[in-house]
Amino acid sequence: xxxxxxxxxxxxxxxxxxxxxxxxxxxxxxxxxxxxxxxxxxxxxxxxxxxxxxxxxxxxxxxxxxxxxxxxxxxxxxxxxxxxxxxxxxxxxxxxxxxxxxxxxxxxxxxxxxxxxxxxxxxxxxxxxxxxxxxxxxxxxxxxxxxxxxxxxxxxxxxxxxxxxxxxxxxxxxxxxxxxxxxxxxxxxxxxxxxxxxxxxx
Numbered sequence: 001x002x003x004x005x006x007x008x009x010x011x012x013x014x015x016x017x018x019x020x021x022x023x024x025x026x027x028x029x030x031x032x033x034x035x036x037x038x039x040x041x042x043x044x045x046x047x048x049x050x051x052x053x054x055x056x057x058x059x060x061x062x063x064x065x066x067x068x069x070x071x072x073x074x075x076x077x078x079x080x081x082x083x084x085x086x087x088x089x090x091x092x093x094x095x096x097x098x099x100x101x102x103x104x105x106x107x108x109x110x111x112x113x114x115x116x117x118x119x120x121x122x123x124x125x126x127x128x129x130x131x132x133x134x135x136x137x138x139x140x141x142x143x144x145x146x147x148x149x150x151x152x153x154x155x156x157x158x159x160x161x162x163x164x165x166x167x168x169x170x171x172x173x174x175x176x177x178x179x180x181x182x183x184x185x186x187x188x189x190x191x192x193x194x195x196x197x198x199x200x201x202x
Contacts, residue, residue, distance in 0.1 A: 018189075020189040024185035028179055031175060035178075054140055059141040064135055075152070098141075
């Protein structure tokens with residue numbers, strides 16, 4: 001014969017339901033998925049910002065549509081119009097950038113930041129940077145001062161660093177936000193269920 005205490009326990013519904021444990025796991029899983037989506041989508045967007053590619057050595061007229069700071073990347077693995085380029089070194093390569101309208105040369109300096117990327121068959125690292133005061137057409141020239149005659153690809157882009165920073169920041173906010181929410185749901189569920197079970201025993 002069952003005791004009164006046991007009958008009382010069977011008639012009490014412990015709240016909240018265990019389903020909230022599953023919800024906490026689901027929240028984290030969704031957050032992890034959003035983290036990967038934001039990160040990967042951001043990386044592809046970043047690489048699109050360095051879509052201007054120049055084959056060196058050689059001379060090419062490029063159009064820069066915005067004033068500000070630009071970065072030049074050495075792509076040791078690259079693809080242009082379906083053709084694959086691969087190079088091991090650009091040792092001895094010299095570059096100049098000249099305003100077509102004024103004939104003024106733009107100062108090229110070594111990159112202050114070390115950015116690397118690898119996506120869609122393109123792998124590169126930052127090597128130079130420059131600043132222009134106004135958009136327009138510029139003559140980009142590159143040649144070797146050594147006997148090196150390797151064909152290589154340089155890519156030019158703007159806003160790479162800031163876009164990458166925002167991408168990383170948003171992706172980790174998403175990840176840690178979902179983790180924090182998941183933990184809160186789990187802890188609140190655990191504490192409330194424990195209190196509910198203690199009351200049931202009274």
